[in-house]
Amino acid sequence: GENVEQHPSTLSVQEGDSAVIKCTYSDSASNYFPWYKQELGKRPQLIIDIRSNVGEKKDQRIAVTLNKTAKHFSLHITETQPEDSAVYFCAASPRVGYSTLTFGKGTMLLVSP
């Protein structure tokens, strides 16, 4: 089955810096890659997603890139703010017709003022 690896497990940055979180996946048939943000004690919330027919997607300070050949995708957060502090999970979804999400282990992002 699909395996998703996520790095780093913890990332500390200063406010205003950029943050990059990387994930790799194993199943070349995966075609949907969402990113979820989970603040302490709260539900995971989708922040951005990308499909396999797109190489990059941007939403304000957040962007995701996908390299299908290398089977990796990354989350980029620019101009980080303290409220960006949370755990971020990447996930991959298999072939069309199934919606099982396979998650990475998560990255705890700490943004210091």
Place this chain on the structure above:
Amino acid sequence: EPEVTQTPSHQVTQMGQEVILRCVPISNHLYFYWYRQILGQKVEFLVSFYNNEISEKSEIFDDQFSVERPDGSNFTLKIRSTKLEDSAMYFCASSEAMASGNIQYFGAGTRLSVL
């Protein structure tokens, strides 16, 4: 904004006891899921459910687990005889459609502690 609701937020039980975790999916959603996250580990898929039957299940979802949609709004996960290793955060999610790429909305989770 509609939300997936889970109750209770924390459930403590003795080993061997049955527990039922409850979820109210978003009202117009048709697909429902359960995931779990053991402390410090990945979020893992357990089961998906559509049209009153299981669509897919993982190896974790053995005979001790069952799911049910007892009425038009609730979606439950039952663990028949809990084990210590069942201690985890259990997340319910729902989506409008099953095709890959449809957004899954998560509940806040139920933390199950088996003593």
